[in-house]
Amino acid sequence: MEWNNSIDTQTELWLNPEINPSCQADDFSTINNNDVELAAQRLDRFAPLLAQLFPELQPAQGRIESPLLPIQPPKGLAQVQGQFWVKADHQLAIAGSIKARGGIHEVLEFVESLALQQQLLDQATPYTVLLEPAAQAVLQQYEVVVGSTGNLGLSIGIISAVLGLQVTVHMSVEARQWKKDYLRHYGVNVIEHQGDYAKAVAVGRAQAEANPYAHFVDDERSTSLFVGYAVAASRLQAQLVAEKIQVDASHPLFVYLPCGVGGAPGGVVYGLKAIYGPHVHCFFVEPQQSSCFAVQLQHLEQPEISIYEVGQTNQTAADGLAVPVASQLAIAAMRTRLSGVALVHEDVLLADLYQLHHQDSIQVEPSAAAACAGVRALFNTVAGQTYIQQHGLAPYMAQANHILWTTGGALVPAKEYEQWLAQGELRSTQLFNA
Ligand SMILES: *Cc1c(COP(=O)(O)O)cnc(C)c1O
Numbered sequence: 001m002e003w004n005n006s007i008d009t010q011t012e013l014w015l016n017p018e019i020n021p022s023c024q025a026d027d028f029s030t031i032n033n034n035d036v037e038l039a040a041q042r043l044d045r046f047a048p049l050l051a052q053l054f055p056e057l058q059p060a061q062g063r064i065e066s067p068l069l070p071i072q073p074p075k076g077l078a079q080v081q082g083q084f085w086v087k088a089d090h091q092l093a094i095a096g097s098i099k100a101r102g103g104i105h106e107v108l109e110f111v112e113s114l115a116l117q118q119q120l121l122d123q124a125t126p127y128t129v130l131l132e133p134a135a136q137a138v139l140q141q142y143e144v145v146v147g148s149t150g151n152l153g154l155s156i157g158i159i160s161a162v163l164g165l166q167v168t169v170h171m172s173v174e175a176r177q178w179k180k181d182y183l184r185h186y187g188v189n190v191i192e193h194q195g196d197y198a199k200a201v202a203v204g205r206a207q208a209e210a211n212p213y214a215h216f217v218d219d220e221r222s223t224s225l226f227v228g229y230a231v232a233a234s235r236l237q238a239q240l241v242a243e244k245i246q247v248d249a250s251h252p253l254f255v256y257l258p259c260g261v262g263g264a265p266g267g268v269v270y271g272l273k274a275i276y277g278p279h280v281h282c283f284f285v286e287p288q289q290s291s292c293f294a295v296q297l298q299h300l301e302q303p304e305i306s307i308y309e310v311g312q313t314n315q316t317a318a319d320g321l322a323v324p325v326a327s328q329l330a331i332a333a334m335r336t337r338l339s340g341v342a343l344v345h346e347d348v349l350l351a352d353l354y355q356l357h358h359q360d361s362i363q364v365e366p367s368a369a370a371a372c373a374g375v376r377a378l379f380n381t382v383a384g385q386t387y388i389q390q391h392g393l394a395p396y397m398a399q400a401n402h403i404l405w406t407t408g409g410a411l412v413p414a415k416e417y418e419q420w421l422a423q424g425e426l427r428s429t430q431l432f433n434a
């Protein structure tokens with residue numbers, strides 16, 4: 001027995017009572033599937049420009065995408081059924097996190113609309129013209145502003161700076177020092193706040209409103225971010241086909257995504273449900289002390305409820321998930337699409353971070369390691385077993401595929417990572433005897 005049962009009290013699963021399993025239609029008015037397709041096309045238009053700016057993107061001709069990697073089952077599963085994969089967004093180019101999808105898309109959309117408006121571009125011009133002096137003289141008059149716990153700031157800051165825009169990142173208290181240093185190195189204006197993420201966003205929004213040349217990337221409300229994240233779904237579909245992984249009534253697909261404000265995982269789930277409908281089962285994972293998405297779904301009558309109102313502290317090693325209030329856009333999109341939310345204890349985050357390294361040679365940050373707890377929540381909890389029964393999945397669990405979405409980690413400095421690893425090894429011994 002390699003499994004320490006005390007962990008069961010550290011994994012919880014909340015099932016979403018409003019899920020409509022077959023939800024595939026455009027029933028959500030803010031965006032539709034065509035908007036996601038337009039975002040995918042926009043990213044393709046910019047690909048040659050991105051390949052020129054970032055040599056690391058040349059092999060993929062400017063497409064920012066992560067591999068789908070086979071992994072060992074996470075430790076501590078009460079039973080092991082199906083195949084396990086990592087969707088390796090921790091390796092995404094430029095920003096080293098899932099934020100490279102939505103964040104870069106939004107800045108590109110802003111630049112494209114400016115360039116068309118100012119006649120820097122027409123249908124026939126290659127987008128690399130935007131790096132030439134005439135276009136740069138226009139772009140540098142404009143400013144991009146964002147509030148962040150760190151990773152969104154990295155994504156927005158880097159892409160804006162290399163495109164010649166001015167950029168200000170408002171960092172909340174949990175943002176790591178190295179992320180601020182990294183951005184300042186790119187010439188990004190980093191403003192440090194003592195308050196939480198919701199406060200940093202509010203200050204950024206107010207600053208941008210006062211400047212007619214500013215564009216505010218609104219992580220709580222932006223549809224451009226959301227559709228940029230959703231592009232991941234069709235990219236994943238192509239990878240599943242290439243791996244000959246079936247997704248249908250007898251081959252369920254389970255996807256586990258770490259959740260902060262809900263925009264990044266929400267976009268991905270929106271896209272996946274459009275493709276796979278009832279055959280994909282999507283779970284968010286949140287830290288027990290920062291579970292804003294679960295709290296909001298449990299209190300739909302109280303929009304913008306904060307975790308502090310239910311006694312949570314927002315203290316977590318998963319800095320990318322340390323968010324007190326969920327995105328209302330993501331909530332609206334997920335109400336009928338999300339299967340549930342798993343809540344992960346702090347000790348488990350680092351144990352899983354260690355095991356991903358130890359078993360699979362995968363290096364992630366604590367926020368991304370949260371995905372592992374999603375699998376455990378399905379297999380080890382009463383709620384997880386109830387879900388499998390209610391959806392008639394029990395006969396098909398042996399043919400299931402489980403995708404753990406590892407959302408960040410590539411840019412973490414070695415010193416910082418080694419500290420997590422050492423703590424994680426200890427926790428892993430305590431929790432998993434491994
Ligand atoms: C931002 C982030 C998430 C969650 O994205 P939200 O849009 O905030 O829900 C998950 N993991 C990492 C590493 C992140 O940076």
